[in-house]
Amino acid sequence: MLLTFCKYQVTTMDVAESIQTGNWIALFTYMGFSFFAGFVIGYATRTFLKFVFFISGTILILLFALQYADLIHVKWEAFENVYNGLIAWISPHLGGLKGFITANLSSAAMASLGLFWGFRRKS
DSSP states (O other), X not given: OEEEETTEEEEOOOHHHHHXXXXXXXXXXXXXXXXXXXXXXXXXXXXXXXXXXXXXXHHHHHHHHXXXXXXXXXXXXXXXXXXXXXXXXXXHHHHHHHXXXXXXXXXXXXXXXXXXXXXXXXX
């Protein structure tokens, strides 16, 4: 679409074409703040979880290897108790996060879409 104002020509792109050219600001402007907040939260969560899973996996593999070589004895029951305590502590807080998002963001649907898109984005 080409618009003409006086002697200046202004060109406009549709949102899909703008995103394909790498103009993410057009997407955030079009989708709104809720989408942007959801996207940032999703991207940060994804990055954090990748880091935590990598470190946890490395530690567990190291513990398995050391126990297999009979260099240490691991009390797996203690790990299970810590894990169960963590799950019991975090479960009520996740419900509070959901309530916060739906109450404070103007468009919870757009925030959810942004969260999904930020979480699935490939690095």
